Amino acid sequence: MLQAEFAIVGGKVGHFDWVLLDQEGLQASEPARPELLPVQSLESHSHLFDGNSKGVWLDEAIAPAMLEENIQLKNRLLECPVIAIQFNAFTDGRGFSVARMLREQYGYAGQLLATGAFIRDQLSYLVRCGFDAFAPTAEQPPTAELLAEWCGSMQDFTVFYQDAADGAGPLFRQRFKTN
């Protein structure tokens, strides 16, 4: 799997310490290493999580059905300190809905990390949908300098019409508070 070297966390660029492992990579998992394992391994390799601080990743394709149909898996998922949502294509917007559902409906309070092919110009929307960490992975991932520039796009908008995972609330409610 493609790995990220840098990430934006808390609005700042830093080294990205997590290692992304896919199904085949599971054998190489080491207890002490910070790893993001495929979400299915919560069931198939549950021992890897015992007493270890591991995160999971899931992609847009498996997320919706999984959240709805596998309650046991969902509960274990919500205990993970990091959930990464992998964007296989930046034009695939399912991850935005999955993030909001995790935050707003399932009350997930850990780190919600975007990985994969999302782009800078999506940052402000990703933030609103509940992501708080961003580790773009690509053949040529952005440098730390470029990623620092990306941070500027996180606040493309400072006013919002509609509610989202950021708890902004719909603007119509704010309008009456101030008037």
Place this chain on the structure above:
Amino acid sequence: MYVYDDYDRKLVTERVAQFRDQTSRFLAGQLAEEEYLPLRLQNGLYIQRHAPMLRIAVPYGLINSRQLRRLARITRDYDKNYAHFTTRQNLQLNWPKLEKVPDILAELAEVEMHAVQTSGNCIRNTTTDPFAGVAQDEIGDPRPYCELIRQWSTFHPEFAFLPRKFKIAVSGSETDRAAIQVHDIGLQLARRDNQTGFRVFVGGGLGRTPVIASEINSFLPEKHLLSYLEAIVRVYNLLGRRDNKYKARIKILVRAMGPEKFAEKVNAEWEKTRDGVQQLTPEAIEWAHDFFTDPDYRAYNREQSDAELALLANDNKAFARWLERNTVPHKKPGYRAVTLSTKPTGVPPGDVTDSQLEAIADLAEQFSFGEARITHEQNAVLSDVAQESLFSLWEAARAKGFATPNIGTLTDIICCPGGDYCALANAKSIPVAEAIQQRFDDMDYLYDLGDLSLNISGCMNACGHHHVGNIGILGVDKKGEEYYQIQLGGDSGNDSKLGKVLGPSFFREDVPDVIEKILDLYIEKRQPEELFADTYHRIGHAPFKERIYAAG
């Protein structure tokens, strides 16, 4: 009309800054073409056959004189002195320069306009009845709800990368003039037990796979409007197909799941959010309505005003015709709503020059409280004209080329820009419209035919709504040659129907002859007062087919 406050102004200004930055990164080679593509589309910018095309949003078709004058100026400063009204009640510029588009957006922002989400795989401009707020058959004014939907859908962070584009239409009257059943979501305002709400339709659409929408909720109370819409779009965003763009619209999902199952999914999702913060408060609903109160109407005596108008019409046949075809009754005594026709013979349907935009601005100011509407039939409406001013308005409109008395007739053609402009088109559509207008320019003949819709699309994306025209014409490409397929029997109102293809397609130059044969058969077979659509449905498809193909 909705008026921006500081919040709205800040949002459009921030959007202009964002797009300016994106465009400069693109021009500097820092933003890849395929990444810039959806960003520019969500700002209305296409790269077309000859030049970029910029689609400017006119929310639910409502526009004021100041905005019209600014648009006229923009067509002069940045384009070739004309613009085009679209079937989504928007306005298109055909020749802007890409690097100037951020400047155009900044100019628009100054008059409370933008090009947000006029294209791309997101929620598009919500459309409605051009006679909203003044129609005699209105159950409730749809415009406040359109505005609430506009605000909810604008920069919606979850729904900017949907499987495909998403269109919502709202009708507030008994007669549906917003074609809600051929939209991704159609909302029909309704009243039940002294409550206002909506019948909710989903999964309608034209394009490659035309479908009439299915009703999934027979009464949604108004306070739940936004949470319910959000549930529908979320289900679509998660489950809609993304593997094939031709199967990605919500209509395909609804059809695959079945409307009942789809409704179940929506309800399950909605249950989780219906009592949350998105629920519309009574204050919010009242606030939205307050933007659409009646203008300062004068009190007229209906009988007296109608009698005076009838006298004028008696004396002047040309005026009488215009009055009959281009004006409709109004909820207020002594007023009528007037349609300015953009469809004289020889002008591409929906095209308006800079001076015509200014003329609409002037006429709106002089006769209709400074506001106009763009219709999905690509005309302009002045919604509040006093009957005593109609004669002066008619003369003024005539001088500007807006008084062709053909509204609702054969030559009031809905037509996409077609192969003359559009990169997607298989065939030209404007020359076909022109040839038909030239062939049938005898007004007596047109009036005798009565209400008859003729819609032309230059490709199966169906921007010209050919499926729902009584006569629909579709441009097709066969080995590099342009041909035209003809369909009959479509309808877009309460009784929406998809037209049926007549048979093999025709050369462009033969289209007017074929239309004439169709009309001849209608005239032979019709019963007194029977409209084309009714005759067609009574006698059926076969006689038309036989007449066209058997005669050779």
